[in-house]
Amino acid sequence: MTQREEEPVPESDVADVVAVLSAHAADVDARGRFPAEGFAELRRRGYLGLLVPAEYGGMGAGLAELTSLAQRFAGGCLSTAMNWAMHCQQTDLVVRHATPELRASLLPRIADGEVYLASVTTEAGKGGHLLTARDALRTGDGLAVEREAPVVTGGLHADGFLITLRDGPDAAAHEVTLLYAGREDLKVEQTGAWRTMGMRGTDSVGLRLTGRVAPECVIGERGRFREAAADSMVPVGHLAWSACWLGAARAALAGLVRWITARGRRPGGPDAASPLVQERIARIRLDLELVSAYLGKVTEEVSRIRARGGRLDVPSVQIHLNTLKLAASELTFRAADRMVQLAGLATGYGAESPLPLERTFRDLRSAALNYSNDRLWTANGTLSWADRAVTLL
Structure with missing residues (x-):
């Protein structure tokens, strides 16, 4: 455990964030809208970089601090906390499995609050089954992305996406590749609405994503x-x-x-x-x-x-x-x-x-x-x- 992990985030700082989340939670729920105020506060205070190592400008925290803060933030607004928690989940993938080139370019931007990551794993017909994919990755001039997902939590507001794809047109469904695509690399089209009983503020709409990324944007090994x-x-x-x-x-x-x-x-x-x-x-x-x-x-x-x-x-x-x-x-x-x-x-x-x-x-x-x-x-x-x-x- 690093020294940064041993030092708790100042209570006054956490309390201020929770107060902002609480102040807007009812309106976020009633209007079924993304919690923009709460996320702006999380960006401003550096919490998007909670799991980013200190060498990249992040907080360098660990899982214990993540679960502690997730509880506190959820006490203010569960939708905001879930969106933030899933961003942290994606950040951990970048920290532990991205190429050195991608880590060097992306992690400092996450730490600075510039990049909010969304996860794209759902597909029509397979639901949330995580370890299979239908839409296929295509190679050529870079890696071509053509991906449709019925549920992407916070997708309309994300600055980048971690996307699962079948490793190629001839790959088996379980040969899944994960890659990062910045919003600037994609055409993002909304294909479905998010009108639900609860968790309305996660704004988990359907999206169609098309674009092209560089080979170093693959996270982990291809097909694995x-x-x-x-x-x-x-x-x-x-x-x-x-x-x-x-x-x-x-x-x-x-x-x-x-x-x-x-x-x-x-x-x-x-x-x-x-x-x-x-x-x-x-x-x-x-x-x-x-x-x-x-x-x-x-x-x-x-x-x-x-x-x-x-x-x-x-x-x-x-x-x-x-x-x-x-x-x-x-x-x-x-x-x-x-x-x-x-x-x-x-x-x-x-x-x-x-x-x-x-x-x-x-x-x-x-x-x-x-x-x-x-x-x-x-x-x-x-x-x-x-x-x-x-x-x-």
Whole structure:
């Protein structure tokens, strides 16, 4: 761990960012718009470069700091935090797997807040299946990109894209190549809208991308995206997403506890002295404590393995990462559901409530769908045959 990783980001700085995110969260949700104010603040304060090494001008932080900040930012606005977390996920891929030429040219721009990265992995007919691709990369004068994706989180606002493509017209579906394309290298056309129950501020529209990039823009080895995904994209994604969901639920519980205890024994709301209310709060707290503890342990495990140059694509570690995503997505949503029930119709379910429980409930409902839990349950069952020692975290 570097000295930079050991030094926490100043609390006042984080609090200022969270205040900006909180101030615009309701409007972002109501209008289904990209959180421009929050992202401008993240750019200005250097948080797009959180994972960029100090030698390139970044903060040089690690996964523990990423998950800590993701929780804090999600407590202000979950949509903003998720967009930022996915940018950090893409940044990690550049840091760990890009060519020296691409790192030298791109990482300082990310650190300066100039480049917000979006991920292009979805395709019609395969959904979010990460390790296969249909649209093919074509070579010639550079690398030709013709890619259509039904969901690109923050894509209309991104300055650069990390794009998966089949390695060539004759390549198999699993021979996937990842490459970077700057917005200036592409023609970007919107093909679909983003009108959803929750997570409205992620602005995850459909895009068609066409253009051409240089060979040094390939990230990892051609046709072997699976290796970079196992080392970087999957672990950082599961850690960051889980932290965001936990942070949103945690902030909601903090607001609910303050609201209940401030009411005292006044009629018309939950009574803090009621054993039933106390038991319900305890159950909500239990779910969040379990997610927090598991998130912390998986973060430690992944950080430790990466620090010694080990592999993350072993069955037990993959199970732990998948379990984290499953637990975080299901338990934080269950907590939000219980908070709505406890707060009641007007305060818990109402869109005009002083507590944003209704928004939190809608946002967290997406967690099990964001890289479908159905796929992960099946994967963990299959991986369990290979980990016959049952290597628990």
